[in-house]
Amino acid sequence: MGKSLENPPETGSKPAAAPLLAWYDRHARVLPWRARKGEWSDPYAVWLSEIMLQQTTVATVGPYFMRFLARWPNVAALAAAPVEEVMKEWAGLGYYSRARNLHACARAVAAEHGGKFPENLEDLSKLPGIGPYTAAAIAAIAFGKPATVVDGNVERVVARLFALRDPLPQVKPEIREKAATLTPLKRAGDFAQAMMDLGATICTPKSPACNRCPIEALCDAKAEGIAALLPARAPKKERPVRRGACFWLMKGDHVWLRRRPEVGLLGGMMEVPGSPWDSREAEGAKPGLDHAPLDAGWKRVPGKVEHTFTHFHLMLDVYTATTRKKSVPGGGEWVPLDRLAGEALPTVMRKVAAHAMPDAGPLFAKR
Numbered sequence: 001m002g003k004s005l006e007n008p009p010e011t012g013s014k015p016a017a018a019p020l021l022a023w024y025d026r027h028a029r030v031l032p033w034r035a036r037k038g039e040w041s042d043p044y045a046v047w048l049s050e051i052m053l054q055q056t057t058v059a060t061v062g063p064y065f066m067r068f069l070a071r072w073p074n075v076a077a078l079a080a081a082p083v084e085e086v087m088k089e090w091a092g093l094g095y096y097s098r099a100r101n102l103h104a105c106a107r108a109v110a111a112e113h114g115g116k117f118p119e120n121l122e123d124l125s126k127l128p129g130i131g132p133y134t135a136a137a138i139a140a141i142a143f144g145k146p147a148t149v150v151d152g153n154v155e156r157v158v159a160r161l162f163a164l165r166d167p168l169p170q171v172k173p174e175i176r177e178k179a180a181t182l183t184p185l186k187r188a189g190d191f192a193q194a195m196m197d198l199g200a201t202i203c204t205p206k207s208p209a210c211n212r213c214p215i216e217a218l219c220d221a222k223a224e225g226i227a228a229l230l231p232a233r234a235p236k237k238e239r240p241v242r243r244g245a246c247f248w249l250m251k252g253d254h255v256w257l258r259r260r261p262e263v264g265l266l267g268g269m270m271e272v273p274g275s276p277w278d279s280r281e282a283e284g285a286k287p288g289l290d291h292a293p294l295d296a297g298w299k300r301v302p303g304k305v306e307h308t309f310t311h312f313h314l315m316l317d318v319y320t321a322t323t324r325k326k327s328v329p330g331g332g333e334w335v336p337l338d339r340l341a342g343e344a345l346p347t348v349m350r351k352v353a354a355h356a357m358p359d360a361g362p363l364f365a366k367r
């Protein structure tokens, strides 16, 4: 018979810190932003990595983090950079409001805090782009404050450790409460990172390696044989589909790009001109040539570009044409193809570029 998620068990605090810290001392992941044992944790590196890691994997963030740190080695350097350059370096990481807030935060730290990140949760939380999670991560990891850090990995570990059966996202407040009971007064930063590492390497989503887990003896879900079933999740709503068309216009070895409005999805990023992204496909709307920026011999490229955003799935038709005009209605600029890799082009627009010019792939890949 399958295991049931009924009948919640008794829960309480657990002495998980000591075995976890001992395990962390031996098995901590080596990450570019992480101080090794005995090293000083640079608050700038901790902050930068935590902002980048929101909604993004460790593997993806690594090269971006290294490039940012090489180009802007401290918060003053980042604050002094033009925001457009920051957006260009960020291109491809997604959730672009993070890049804008990153820059605004660097400026605020430089202007209001003498270039040093504040150490307490309250002041950290007032900075642009720093929510409760990131404030706790900086306070704990950079400054050793006993703040409780709960990311997706930690959520999973805590839900299992206490066998919390209610589904995400409703169970989040209870997870945070339980997590707080685990946080030690000393080495809170190492403890936070130990929990993250445990979730990433042992207490993994589908098949937790409980026999290698340092807190196996404390774990309620393991004892009840329901570890892999937790955390439970409320069923996901299906993403709606939106459709649109993009117009890849060439003049010699230049392509016409425009900047998106500062506010909204992909705010301030560059794009290939196109139609609005329409969700009326049920009514038969087919965005097409009526949205082209000018008359040209537009040819539709067979196939579609598809990209999934958090709240919808996008399908784009791509049309190509050439022109000799100096400029194009609707604003924008001619950009040489060999500069595209360094432009603030979001991933969906890199896909459009690759679809329009399938033989020029390397030109459009992020450096």
Ligand code: SF4
Pocket (backbone or CB within 6 Å): 157, 160, 161, 202, 203, 204, 208, 209, 210, 211, 213, 214, 215, 216, 217, 219, 220, 221, 222, 227
């Ligand atoms: S015993 Fe298993 S389920 Fe429990 S925390 Fe460890 S790895 Fe996760």
